[in-house]
Amino acid sequence: MAVVAQPLGSSEARGSVGGYTYSSWRGKATVRARSGPSDPPTQKQLDAQALLATASARWRGLSEADRAAWREYASSHVLIYWTGEDLRLPGFQWFVRLQCNLLRWDRPNDIPDPWPVPAFPMEPVTLEQVTNALVFIWTNDTLDPIPNAGWESWIAGPHSPGRQQTLHDARFHTYHYYEDDATFWLELATGYYTVFYRPLLFSGQTGPFGKLTALFTEV
Numbered sequence: 001m002a003v004v005a006q007p008l009g010s011s012e013a014r015g016s017v018g019g020y021t022y023s024s025w026r027g028k029a030t031v032r033a034r035s036g037p038s039d040p041p042t043q044k045q046l047d048a049q050a051l052l053a054t055a056s057a058r059w060r061g062l063s064e065a066d067r068a069a070w071r072e073y074a075s076s077h078v079l080i081y082w083t084g085e086d087l088r089l090p091g092f093q094w095f096v097r098l099q100c101n102l103l104r105w106d107r108p109n110d111i112p113d114p115w116p117v118p119a120f121p122m123e124p125v126t127l128e129q130v131t132n133a134l135v136f137i138w139t140n141d142t143l144d145p146i147p148n149a150g151w152e153s154w155i156a157g158p159h160s161p162g163r164q165q166t167l168h169d170a171r172f173h174t175y176h177y178y179e180d181d182a183t184f185w186l187e188l189a190t191g192y193y194t195v196f197y198r199p200l201l202f203s204g205q206t207g208p209f210g211k212l213t214a215l216f217t218e219v
Contacts, residue, residue, distance in 0.1 A: 133185060
């Protein structure tokens, strides 16, 4: 860090320009080399940034009438956050949530209008060990299956049999297509595992959480 006089030709400068960051210290103007993050972004972080950039670009491409429809949708719908609390989102965030889900699941992106929210039937689900995997199984043979839907799941463990796990203890696992009927966790250590799950529409609406616990033994 260096103390400078008249940074950028002014009495005071703040912020970054080029490779330098301007600030003040004890009333004196300073400049230092601009530093980047110490750790490079992970592939998941890069993928998330790409999803958000694409979804935001699609929002900018909407007509004002389409944007107004999303704002109207947002005014009458709340998102059930993973903590169980109601979370109100503006129209832009509802749209971005939809688009990110469509991109993540490789679904068609030509759905510009807000979707209606159907009732969520909680499908029968089980969690059990099958050979060397822990398997989360659900049925999808209802007479009227939910279109454009899937599951979100989190997994916590291994933990002792008497410990009650919460969603705060779990790590996000993955999204599952509604049309499938199972997902697998491999390379687990021996112990009890708790899976939290909830149905999810591609539009971003979610159903209530369920929780299952099962013992896994290394084969």
